[in-house]
Amino acid sequence: MQQTVIEGIDGVADDVVALTLRATGGELAPWAPGAHVDLALPNWLTRQYSLCGDPADRDAYRVAVRYDPLSRGGSEYVHRFLRRGRTLDVSLPRNHFPLADAPHYLFLAGGIGITPLLPMLRAATAAGRPATLLYVGPSLDSMPFVDELRRSCGERVRIVETRRQGRPDLDALAATLDEDTLVYCCGPAAMLEAAEAAFPAERLRAERFQPAERSFGPATPFEAVCAGSGDTVAVPADESLLDALAHAGHSLPSGCREGVCGSCEVAVLDGAPEHRDDIGAPEGRMYACVSRALSARLVLDL
Amino acid sequence: MTHTRTRPRRVSLDEVLARLGEPEPMVKAKVQDRIDDHSRRFLAHSPFCTMATADAAGRADCSPRGDYPGFVKVLDDHTVALPDRPGNKIADSFRNLAENDGVGLCCLVPGMREVLRINGSGYVTDEPEVLARMRTEAKEPELAIVVEVAEAYFHCGRALIRSRLWDPASQALAEEIPPIGEIAAGQFGAGGDPELLDQLLKDGYRKLY
Numbered sequence: 001m002q003q004t005v006i007e008g009i010d011g012v013a014d015d016v017v018a019l020t021l022r023a024t025g026g027e028l029a030p031w032a033p034g035a036h037v038d039l040a041l042p043n044w045l046t047r048q049y050s051l052c053g054d055p056a057d058r059d060a061y062r063v064a065v066r067y068d069p070l071s072r073g074g075s076e077y078v079h080r081f082l083r084r085g086r087t088l089d090v091s092l093p094r095n096h097f098p099l100a101d102a103p104h105y106l107f108l109a110g111g112i113g114i115t116p117l118l119p120m121l122r123a124a125t126a127a128g129r130p131a132t133l134l135y136v137g138p139s140l141d142s143m144p145f146v147d148e149l150r151r152s153c154g155e156r157v158r159i160v161e162t163r164r165q166g167r168p169d170l171d172a173l174a175a176t177l178d179e180d181t182l183v184y185c186c187g188p189a190a191m192l193e194a195a196e197a198a199f200p201a202e203r204l205r206a207e208r209f210q211p212a213e214r215s216f217g218p219a220t221p222f223e224a225v226c227a228g229s230g231d232t233v234a235v236p237a238d239e240s241l242l243d244a245l246a247h248a249g250h251s252l253p254s255g256c257r258e259g260v261c262g263s264c265e266v267a268v269l270d271g272a273p274e275h276r277d278d279i280g281a282p283e284g285r286m287y288a289c290v291s292r293a294l295s296a297r298l299v300l301d302l
Numbered sequence: 303m304t305h306t307r308t309r310p311r312r313v314s315l316d317e318v319l320a321r322l323g324e325p326e327p328m329v330k331a332k333v334q335d336r337i338d339d340h341s342r343r344f345l346a347h348s349p350f351c352t353m354a355t356a357d358a359a360g361r362a363d364c365s366p367r368g369d370y371p372g373f374v375k376v377l378d379d380h381t382v383a384l385p386d387r388p389g390n391k392i393a394d395s396f397r398n399l400a401e402n403d404g405v406g407l408c409c410l411v412p413g414m415r416e417v418l419r420i421n422g423s424g425y426v427t428d429e430p431e432v433l434a435r436m437r438t439e440a441k442e443p444e445l446a447i448v449v450e451v452a453e454a455y456f457h458c459g460r461a462l463i464r465s466r467l468w469d470p471a472s473q474a475l476a477e478e479i480p481p482i483g484e485i486a487a488g489q490f491g492a493g494g495d496p497e498l499l500d501q502l503l504k505d506g507y508r509k510l511y
Binding site for chain 2: 045
């Protein structure tokens with residue numbers, strides 16, 4: 001964790017605030033576009049937000065938070081109760097959505113999904129790569145950073161206000177793209193689905209805010225062996241690997257507990273994990289909060 | 303001794319009021335008919351409350367409720383809602399609410415001496431939009447209790463000051479009480495192995511949501 005102080009809580013669109021989190025000692029950890037951090041909120045909730053400031057600024061992070069009327073306590077807390085001047089613990093940045101090298105880019109942002117894409121567009125622009133941002137929202141009032149984007153990236157930015165213009169035709173857009181264009185999409189589920197239908201999977205990189213609705217077979221019990229200590233931990237069908245490990249004295253960090261944030265990543269040395277996360281676990285890794293086992297036992301690097 | 307031969311003397315309300323004297327006008331004035339911004343902020347940081355209900359005959363019950371801070375959700379200025387998390391399934395509160403909708407809450411914030419009291423009338427809901435806001439550790443409660451607020455006010459801190467409730471040194475009191483397995487074995491009668499009961503209860507505590 002890195003300690004910061006909340007320097008600013010500024011309205012940047014209807015129901016969206018940007019937090020400026022300034023380092024209290026030394027520089028903050030470096031990050032690349034697409035990275036997110038966990039904020040350890042005073043109400044014990046940990047929430048993930050994409051960094052949307054300038055990676056060259058090592059003294060402050062910026063995140064933006066949309067108020068969700070169905071808030072489970074994260075965005076509501078940030079909007080209503082977080083106080084300027086208070087200290088806030090922030091995790092090291094993690095990046096499940098890195099900007100790969102490509103000759104052309106198309107960035108597709110839906111509403112608050114602009115946050116990881118904003119530094120990507122800047123980085124691509126700075127690298128001299130042809131890049132376009134299609135930024136979609138109900139109306140300008142609800143879309144953060146429009147002025148900032150227009151100032152810094154000008155004609156590379158195309159804004160679509162769905163209330164006036166309807167949803168953009170992604171199929172038509174896909175037909176006009178160069179073959180080697182890499183598409184980055186972040187937005188609500190409907191936009192991700194439209195993007196998945198319009199662009200070939202190998203050229204699309206998407207980030208979700210909420211877990212996709214998916215179904216798995218019934219959970220079955222398995223054993224987790226902690227390679228370091230040699231402990232064998234029984235994981236019952238009705239308990240997560242994360243909880244079973246914690247009760248056996250092997251606590252992992254955790255955040256969302258639903259396979260989105262990646263805080264509880266653990267290395268798998270042997271056995272076949274059944275990945276149930278929305279991140280896409282790298283080879284040899286799994287997320288203990290939701291993922292289980294296809295084999296009777298897993299050997300973990302613990 | 304298990305029984306007192308004579309009951310303590312009963313004092314009438316008139317006599318009680320005569321002895322207490324009149325409340326300060328400020329005390330009466332502090333009672334709000336809504337959840338104002340201060341109460342809202344307090345609730346956002348409160349991980350614990352007690353909930354009192356009673357059945358149609360007035361037989362009373364009070365049960366503890368605890369969760370992440372902010373678990374008492376403010377739906378609007380006149381309405382709050384509490385999740386029903388897995389518990390002992392005895393459903394005393396639900397039975398009472400079905401007969402008598404009166405509810406009293408005492409909400410606490412660790413470290414804070416004053417208590418937020420909310421009185422009103424309650425009912426049970428399974429409204430998806432209410433339950434969605436209560437999703438915790440990837441689990442939504444199946445039911446929630448909605449309380450329509452009649453009164454909300456901050457109760458003075460004397461009780462918590464006198465009880466030293468937030469003084470870490472007070473936790474030494476718990477060391478003088480036997481483990482819950484031993485209590486359960488004593489109350490269930492013969493046959494219960496205290497250590498086994500203790501382990502069973504601890505295993506039960508692993509599943510909080």
